[in-house]
Structures are given as structure tokens and as C-alpha cells.
Amino acid sequence: MYQYNTVDQQIVDERVEQFRDQTRRYLAGDLSDDEFLALRLMNGLYIQRQAPMLRVAIPYGLMSANQLRKLAHIARTYDKGYGHFTTRTNIQFNWPKLEEVPDILAELAQVQMHAIQTSGNCIRNTTTDHFAGVTPDELEDPRPWCEIIRQWSTLHPEFAYLPRKFKIAVTGSAEDRAASQVHDIGLHLVRNAEGDIGFEVLVGGGLGRTPVIGKVIREFLPKQDLLSYLDAILRVYNLNGRRDNKYKARIKILVEAMGVDAFRDQVEAEWQHTRDTELRLTDAEIARVKGFFQPHPYEALPAESPALQQQLQSDSDFKVWFERNTRAHKVSGYRCVVVSLKPLLGAPGDITDRQMDVVAELAEQYSFAEIRSTHDQNLVLAEVRQDDLYAVWTVLTEYNLARANINTLTDMIVCPGFDFCALANAKTLNISDAINAEFDNLDYLYDLGDIQLNMSGCINACGHHHVGHIGILGVDKKGEDWYQITLGGSGREDASLGKVLGKAVAADEVPAVLRKILETYVEQRTDEERFLDTVRRVGLTPFKEKVYASAH
Amino acid sequence: MPLLINRQPAADRWTLIQPQEGETLEALATGVDALLVPIEQLDAAAALNPAALGVQINGDHSVAQLQPWLARVTLIAVEFPVFRDGRGYSLARQIRRLGYEGELRAVGNVGRDQLGYMERCGFNAFSLADDRYSPDTLKAFSEISVRYQGAADDPRPVYRQHSESTV
Numbered sequence A: 001m002y003q004y005n006t007v008d009q010q011i012v013d014e015r016v017e018q019f020r021d022q023t024r025r026y027l028a029g030d031l032s033d034d035e036f037l038a039l040r041l042m043n044g045l046y047i048q049r050q051a052p053m054l055r056v057a058i059p060y061g062l063m064s065a066n067q068l069r070k071l072a073h074i075a076r077t078y079d080k081g082y083g084h085f086t087t088r089t090n091i092q093f094n095w096p097k098l099e100e101v102p103d104i105l106a107e108l109a110q111v112q113m114h115a116i117q118t119s120g121n122c123i124r125n126t127t128t129d130h131f132a133g134v135t136p137d138e139l140e141d142p143r144p145w146c147e148i149i150r151q152w153s154t155l156h157p158e159f160a161y162l163p164r165k166f167k168i169a170v171t172g173s174a175e176d177r178a179a180s181q182v183h184d185i186g187l188h189l190v191r192n193a194e195g196d197i198g199f200e201v202l203v204g205g206g207l208g209r210t211p212v213i214g215k216v217i218r219e220f221l222p223k224q225d226l227l228s229y230l231d232a233i234l235r236v237y238n239l240n241g242r243r244d245n246k247y248k249a250r251i252k253i254l255v256e257a258m259g260v261d262a263f264r265d266q267v268e269a270e271w272q273h274t275r276d277t278e279l280r281l282t283d284a285e286i287a288r289v290k291g292f293f294q295p296h297p298y299e300a301l302p303a304e305s306p307a308l309q310q311q312l313q314s315d316s317d318f319k320v321w322f323e324r325n326t327r328a329h330k331v332s333g334y335r336c337v338v339v340s341l342k343p344l345l346g347a348p349g350d351i352t353d354r355q356m357d358v359v360a361e362l363a364e365q366y367s368f369a370e371i372r373s374t375h376d377q378n379l380v381l382a383e384v385r386q387d388d389l390y391a392v393w394t395v396l397t398e399y400n401l402a403r404a405n406i407n408t409l410t411d412m413i414v415c416p417g418f419d420f421c422a423l424a425n426a427k428t429l430n431i432s433d434a435i436n437a438e439f440d441n442l443d444y445l446y447d448l449g450d451i452q453l454n455m456s457g458c459i460n461a462c463g464h465h466h467v468g469h470i471g472i473l474g475v476d477k478k479g480e481d482w483y484q485i486t487l488g489g490s491g492r493e494d495a496s497l498g499k500v501l502g503k504a505v506a507a508d509e510v511p512a513v514l515r516k517i518l519e520t521y522v523e524q525r526t527d528e529e530r531f532l533d534t535v536r537r538v539g540l541t542p543f544k545e546k547v548y549a550s551a552h
Numbered sequence B: 001m002p003l004l005i006n007r008q009p010a011a012d013r014w015t016l017i018q019p020q021e022g023e024t025l026e027a028l029a030t031g032v033d034a035l036l037v038p039i040e041q042l043d044a045a046a047a048l049n050p051a052a053l054g055v056q057i058n059g060d061h062s063v064a065q066l067q068p069w070l071a072r073v074t075l076i077a078v079e080f081p082v083f084r085d086g087r088g089y090s091l092a093r094q095i096r097r098l099g100y101e102g103e104l105r106a107v108g109n110v111g112r113d114q115l116g117y118m119e120r121c122g123f124n125a126f127s128l129a130d131d132r133y134s135p136d137t138l139k140a141f142s143e144i145s146v147r148y149q150g151a152a153d154d155p156r157p158v159y160r161q162h163s164e165s166t167v
């Protein structure tokens, strides 16, 4: 993975001192609330319902064992012993003290980490496929490009006060595990007719109040032009995006208002000024960054592991976990392990300091000391020898990190909701608990197959409810929590927005409503048909009839 | 109002004239040497032939409107109605890109914590409210001493700063 040089280190170190001074001036009354707000947000610091919340960047979801240990240390020392992974693959701490935040940032800087631009109206953490570099179906590893974007966007002087936040995702394979089509910019590594690899560029995707699927504005962008083209898009947005209404300030609204062709024309016109300037990436720089993402020194191993076969036969729990929570690796003899942060009891995406230490240790012992965080709020040990899987599983099981539910109904994406978030309309964690309690039979979940359930506590859609096969949105009705259900969304390569099933349901009805939805699916499905495909084929009517039948 | 030019406290020789209903620019601008006007008044102001002519714009304007005047004006003031309105940063980049080398001044809601980025985008002058200026303010320029991106101050991104490669 990328290692800081002296320049990278100096930037984070100086940033810590700058923020320390800003905090000091704020506490001394020299800096207004409003101004400190903008500054602290650009360092990931919110003031939430309970306390400040600090969001730490995990660039493109990749961290070292040492870094994860540092996060565990921070959770233990400055917080209440846990953290929460987000859909931007970052981690949040819910209980830091404002005056200690500069110290936390200094601790992070010691391990090449920071909280820069994890919130605020600026360019946020770039995300990617959590199987980048190890998935067999990849055209090229997207992570070097994420790192190039990270450096370009970090403390960018021109794009710190955008109309609204700005999110970029990069993918390198045909399967889209990064929800790239619902990002402000989605970049897909593609090969053109001449055989060159470059980027397909999408703009204007996003969720929130007005969900939109991104539109292609350039089918092929040569790699060297990546930054100059991003620069042009950002400048057109910064100058023209709406600033009078925060719900209309994202780039998606600008693209819709101008029309994608007019938007493209402006970007291309702006780009003509910059494409052949210093912004053009040098081959030397591309090669330098790629050098940090070379394949690990894998052992030459046979595809079949007799030890593994034997363990799979003798231990059915292990077998179930193997089938649900591990994935193919491009190198023979290795597998990717998904560490489930979706236990039966507990908030999706939460992890304790002890669990962080355990995962760090497993990574060191079995997976080249690297860990990835996923956009669906799990962790990945991406490079485990098949022979070691049983040992890894045993430890994960001991620490409640091996629930064999990946890609099933209970592998939910859930935002923190009203319990933590100041913007929330409704609670989410009580609903995820209720869903876990209602659907605790794993065999039933396996029979249902792959289902993505996403839940948000308000229209800001941090839980990506629009692109869940099943989406749940918390709404406030006269002071009570109600939940609106959508079906048929997808954040993958076949991206689509869910459609509203009908009127919202009360909190205690959610599990029963879900059960009816799933029963309808089981009645309607053809052999092997995924939930999403059934919904797409039969439409919402049968689901509506079943769910709302008794209510009439 | 404290003014910084090239990181030094400076006296302001310019007078901003904004005629209201019933007032004429001519009447107000008599005797003014260094005349600063909103872009809407620029034609009229130029006709008065002041010793020095400056123009004030904000995020609603575009550099295209400004371009014909770049050789004539020696001050361009970009107004930030609120510090969150980041359009002025892009305007500054575009103004410098067009070759303008005169004074480029940030006015309006300008605070210490914006100065570093503003300077990098091409501003070399900053007008701050009295209560937002202290000698300490000058430190803002050197808080972050290294940078990844090229910008108006140095067009080379970090990877071109130390290598010979221009491929």
C-alpha cells in the first residue's frame, strides 16, 4: 500500500498544528461558531446529538495492521471503546472531547492517517472496490488512481468551499462494488478500441433528497488526463452549482438543470485550457504510485487444498461461513475473507477496540498486514491462504466477527440514525435489531439468497436506502418514527433506484412487513432468481397487495 | 479596514464608488485618483479617465465579462459575500490564467483561515474587517508549507516539483 514520503508526512503534521491553533482560537472565543464549523468539518469533526463525532479517513478503504491498531487505541483512549465504519469506508468515533481532537489527529499522523476532508463541502474520501487488486475479473487495479486523486484533492486550495460535498468512486472491474453510479463522479477503468486503458467518466449521480443515476460525459479519457479533466469538472461545478439551497446544491442538480450535453460542453471548453498543462500526469508519477500497489509475494500454491477440503467436510459451521463470507482470489491457493460487522446483536458497522486489535493481528499473521473497509460496512482480509482459513475463522468466531451472513438480508447497510445523528428523523438501530431478531434463522436467509437491505434515518440517505434491493427510510410523522419502504434498488453495475412500496409503516410493523415482502418473493420467484430480479420482473403490485391487504 | 498586499500590511489608495439611486458616478468620483467601481459601472468609470482604474466583481460575474478590461485595470477586487461562497477561488484562477498580473484583492467576508488557499489561487491582496485582523493573521500564509497541487502560485503539482520528467 501507499507509504508517505516526507512531503505527505509534512502535510498531515502541519495540518494537525493548524487545527490545534484553530481549536485554541475557537475555545478562546476568537473564532466564531460559524467559521469554526466550516474548519472543523474539513477535519471531520461534527457536533452531534451526544457529543462531537470525529470521522477519520481511510483512503479507498485500505489500511495497515498498524493503522487499525492505532484506531483501536484511539477508541480505547479517547472514546468509549468502539468505532463505526461508514459507507465511505471511513471510521467514526462518537464520543471524543473537542479539546482532545488535536491530540487524536496527532496520533493519527504518526501512522500516516488523518481526518482531512471527511466532511464539509469539499472533495471527500475517494472510494473503490473492496476487492481491488485481488479480484479475478479486474481490468486494472483502481487503487493507484485513487491515491493520485487523494493527493490532488487533499487541501486543494480552489475546491474547499464548493456548493456542497463531492464524492468520487473508481472501479476497475465490470462488477461495481463501489456504487460508482450514485457518486458525483464515477470513474470506470475501461479499454478502448485501440486497446488502451483509460476512464469512462460519469457525473451527477447521487442519493439524498433527489436520487439520480450518474450520466456518462466521456466514454474514454486517457489516463494522463485524469486530473485535468477532474479539475475542469470541479471548476464548472464550483462556479455554477447552486448555493442558495443546500438541497439543490449537488452537482447532480446542476447537470439536470443544464442538461448533460451542455454540461459536457462547458467541461470540455474548460478542459482545453488545462489538459496540456502541468496537470497532465507524468508517466513517472503514474509508475511511482503504481509501485506501491504491486502484488504481494504470494506463495506458489495448488488451487486445491486437501486440508481445507477436510475441514469443510468435518465442520459444517466452517463450511457455511466459507461459502458465505469468502470470495475467490486471483491467485491460486488464496481467498478473500469478509469479516462480518453485522452481528446478531449490535449496530451494523460497529467494532470494538478489542475486535480491531484482533483483526489487525489476523491481518499481520495471515493477510500481508493489510485490511480493507467496505462500502457496505464490513472489513476484508483480502489475501488469506486457503490452508489458513480455518485458523482465521476460529479467531473471528471467538470475537463475534464470523456471522455467516454476507450479502444476506442481515448484512444491512445502516446509518447511525437518531441515536447519534443530529440530522436524523427516526431511529435506525432499533429497526436493525428488530430485523435481526425476526430473521435469526440463517438457513432461511440462505434460501432467500443475495438481498441488499439499506436503511437511512433521514432523506440524506447516508444508508443508501434508494439503492437497496429493499430500502428503508425513517420519516417523522407528528413526532413518531415511521418507515417508508422501497423495493428494486441497486447500487451495482445494474444500478437502479428503488420504488416506493406504499404508505409508511410504524416501527413495530417493519419486521412483519419485511416478512410479507419475502414471502411474496418466495411465491413469485422462478428457480435461482434473485430477489432483485423477481421484483424487476413482477413489479411492485404483488408485494403491495400482500403487505397492505390486511390494512384495507 | 486592514489591508494586506503581498503578505504585508499596506495602505489602501483605492476608493470604491458605488452610486445609489439618483447619484451619478461622475459626481461621486471627482477628484478620486484610484477609482474602484462595480463591473456594471466600468464603462462610465473608464470614460472619466482616472489615474488608476479598478473593478469589483463577485461570483455572479464571469471572467468573460472581465476579459476586455484586463489590460486597462490595475486592481480586480473579488467580493466574497460569505466566506463559504467559493466561486471567487475559481474566478481568481481563471483571471490569473488569462495573464492578469495586477493586484487581485479578496474583499467581503475574508478571514484568516481562508488566506492561505486564496493566495494559492492567485490573490495577492486581502481586505479584512478590523475585528478579524491581528498581527498573528500573517502566520496564516505559512501554516501549510508544502502542497500537492499546482495552483496560481506554482503551477507544478508535487510530482513535477522535483523531477525533470515532463512526459
Ligand code: SF4
Pocket (backbone or CB within 6 Å): A415, A416, A417, A418, A421, A422, A423, A424, A425, A456, A457, A458, A459, A460, A461, A462, A463
Ligand atoms: S441518513 Fe440522516 S440520520 Fe442517517 S446518518 Fe445520514 S444524516 Fe444522519
